[in-house]
Amino acid sequence: MNAAIENKTFYGRDFLTLLDYKPNEIEALLRNALEIKQNKAQYADALKGQSLGMIFENASTRTRVSFEVGMTQLGGHALFLSPRDMQIGRGEPVKDTANVLSRYVDAIMIRTNSHELVCELAEHASVPVINALTDAYHPCQAMADLLTIYEHKKVLKGLKLAYVGDGNNVAHSLLAAGAKVGMDVSIATPVGYEVDKDIFEKAKKAAEETGATLIQTNDAKEAVKDADVIYTDVWASMGYEQEQDERMKQFNEYQVNTELAALAKDDFIFLHCLPAHRGEEVSADIIDGTHSVVYDQAENRLHAQKAILLALLTNS
Numbered sequence: 001m002n003a004a005i006e007n008k009t010f011y012g013r014d015f016l017t018l019l020d021y022k023p024n025e026i027e028a029l030l031r032n033a034l035e036i037k038q039n040k041a042q043y044a045d046a047l048k049g050q051s052l053g054m055i056f057e058n059a060s061t062r063t064r065v066s067f068e069v070g071m072t073q074l075g076g077h078a079l080f081l082s083p084r085d086m087q088i089g090r091g092e093p094v095k096d097t098a099n100v101l102s103r104y105v106d107a108i109m110i111r112t113n114s115h116e117l118v119c120e121l122a123e124h125a126s127v128p129v130i131n132a133l134t135d136a137y138h139p140c141q142a143m144a145d146l147l148t149i150y151e152h153k154k155v156l157k158g159l160k161l162a163y164v165g166d167g168n169n170v171a172h173s174l175l176a177a178g179a180k181v182g183m184d185v186s187i188a189t190p191v192g193y194e195v196d197k198d199i200f201e202k203a204k205k206a207a208e209e210t211g212a213t214l215i216q217t218n219d220a221k222e223a224v225k226d227a228d229v230i231y232t233d234v235w236a237s238m239g240y241e242q243e244q245d246e247r248m249k250q251f252n253e254y255q256v257n258t259e260l261a262a263l264a265k266d267d268f269i270f271l272h273c274l275p276a277h278r279g280e281e282v283s284a285d286i287i288d289g290t291h292s293v294v295y296d297q298a299e300n301r302l303h304a305q306k307a308i309l310l311a312l313l314t315n316s
Contacts, residue, residue: 157182
C-alpha cells in the first residue's frame with residue numbers, strides 16, 4: 001500500500017469534492033487504484049466487517065453497482081437506502097439521520113440533488129461521507145476519469161482536456177481534477193449554460209499550485225483544438241429533463257462528432273460518463289469508434305472508488 005495511505009492522511013475524512021484534497025493526495029489515490037485493479041485478490045479482506053450505507057435519491061446504474069461490488073470485493077458490505085424507505089424522506093432532520101447512521105455503518109455514500117444536503121450530512125456524521133453525485137460535483141466520476149486518462153496517456157500533467165456541453169456537476173469536477181493534477185481543461189458551453197462562477201474561481205485558485213490552465217468558452221472548436229481528451233455529457237442532466245426540447249435547440253452546435261473531433265490531436269481519446277444519447281451530445285461513430293474508451297472509464301469507477309473506500313476506512 002502506498003505511503004500516503006500508510007501515513008493516515010485520508011482516514012476518517014469526507015470525500016465531497018476534489019478541491020478538498022491536495023495534488024499529492026489525489027495522485028496517491030490514483031496510484032492505489034491502479035494497485036488495487038492489478039492485484040484484486042490482495043485486498044479481498046481489506047474492509048472485512050465494515051459496512052457502507054448508500055443513500056440514493058436518484059436512479060443509478062454505474063454508481064450503485066460499482067460501490068456495492070467494490071465493498072463486496074474488499075470484504076465489506078453495502079446497504080442500499082432509498083429515501084422512500086427512510087425517515088429522511090418523511091422529513092426527519094438530516095442531523096438525526098447522520099447521527100443515527102453513524103452508529104450503524106462505517107461510511108455513508110450519498111447521491112442526491114443538493115450539495116448543501118451532503119455538506120450538512122457530513123457536518124453531523126461521525127463517519128466518512130462520500131459524495132456520489134450532487135448538483136455541484138461528481139468527484140468519484142472525476143477520479144475514474146483521471147485513472148482512465150492516465151492508463152491511456154501514461155501522464156496527466158500537461159495534457160489538454162476539452163469538455164463540450166452543459167456546464168454541470170461533471171464539468172465542475174473536471175475543472176477541479178485538472179487543477180489538482182496540472183491538466184489543462186477547456187470547457188465549451190452554449191451561452192447561459194456556463195459553469196458556476198464560484199466553482200470556476202475556486203478551481204483556478206487551485207490550479208495556481210500545479211500550473212494548469214482552465215478556460216471557459218462558448219466556442220466548441222476553440223476548446224477542442226489540439227485536445228488530448230474530448231469529454232461530453234448529456235445535454236439535460238438529471239433534474240433538467242423538462243428542459244430537453246429547449247436544450248436540444250441551444251446545444252445543437254455542441255455535438256461531439258467527426259468534424260469537431262478532427263480539431264483534436266490525432267491520438268485523442270473520447271470520454272463520456274454515461275448514459276449517452278447517440279445522435280445528441282455525441283455521434284455514434286465517435287462513441288462507438290476507435291478513440292472511445294467509455295467502457296474502460298465506466299469500469300474504472302469500481303477501482304477508483306475502491307481506492308477511496310480503502311483510504312477513508314483504514315488507518316494502517
